[in-house]
Amino acid sequence: MKVRYSHMLESLFEFSTEGEVINWQAINDGVMGGISTSSITWNPVGTATFRGEVKLENNGGFASIRCLVPGLGTGHQGVALRVKGAGKFKFKLRTDPFVDGVTYVQPFLINGLDWQVVLLPFDDFKPFFRGLRLTDARLLDLASVQQIGILIGDHQPGPFALEIDWIRCY
Numbered sequence: 001m002k003v004r005y006s007h008m009l010e011s012l013f014e015f016s017t018e019g020e021v022i023n024w025q026a027i028n029d030g031v032m033g034g035i036s037t038s039s040i041t042w043n044p045v046g047t048a049t050f051r052g053e054v055k056l057e058n059n060g061g062f063a064s065i066r067c068l069v070p071g072l073g074t075g076h077q078g079v080a081l082r083v084k085g086a087g088k089f090k091f092k093l094r095t096d097p098f099v100d101g102v103t104y105v106q107p108f109l110i111n112g113l114d115w116q117v118v119l120l121p122f123d124d125f126k127p128f129f130r131g132l133r134l135t136d137a138r139l140l141d142l143a144s145v146q147q148i149g150i151l152i153g154d155h156q157p158g159p160f161a162l163e164i165d166w167i168r169c170y
Contacts (some may be wrong), residue, residue, distance in 0.1 A: 010076065010169040012069060012148070018042040024067045027149075028052070034060020040151075043163070051161040058135075059160070066149030072142040072169055078121040082165035086111050088154055089162060091120050091169075093140065094147035103128050104140045105151075115165065149160055 013020055016019060021042045028036045038052030052063045072079075072093075093104040104125040108118045128136035148167070152160050 013167045014048045028063045029060035033058045036063045038063035053159045062153030064151035065157040072145045076169040085162040090151045092149040095144040
């Protein structure tokens with residue numbers, strides 16, 4: 001039986017049906033010559049799994065998934081994820097429709113086989129462009145968020161798996 005957290009305000013993804021992973025897309029380092037792989041799949045228990053393998057060859061080193069969202073509204077303090085796995089990941093928010101625009105990023109670390117709820121305050125997201133930290137970017141506008149994503153990189157070669165129960169705003 002899945003535990004639900006009633007204090008979370010707005011559900012973004014519950015992964016209770018297979019249809020909730022259809023609009024997620026894998027974007028890996030192949031866009032710059034790398035050979036890392038990843039996918040997101042639905043699990044019949046009502047979760048999704050982001051899995052693959054990060055490879056450093058050919059200037060590679062990252063794998064990611066992303067999905068369009070219709071803004072995050074106002075009045076929220078952050079994003080919460082209930083996840084299981086191990087590794088250093090990054091949660092990403094994009095405020096423009098372009099694949100290559102500014103991305104607001106916050107890292108999170110999980111280490112274990114048990115479910116963990118990760119809270120990511122919006123105030124802690126930092127702006128990046130192609131992996132470089134920006135100092136002159138505009139502030140994160142939650143109503144303008146058009147895409148969310150999860151990335152693994154930071155020179156962590158090898159297979160990975162991150163099981164996701166839900167993603168919510170709090």
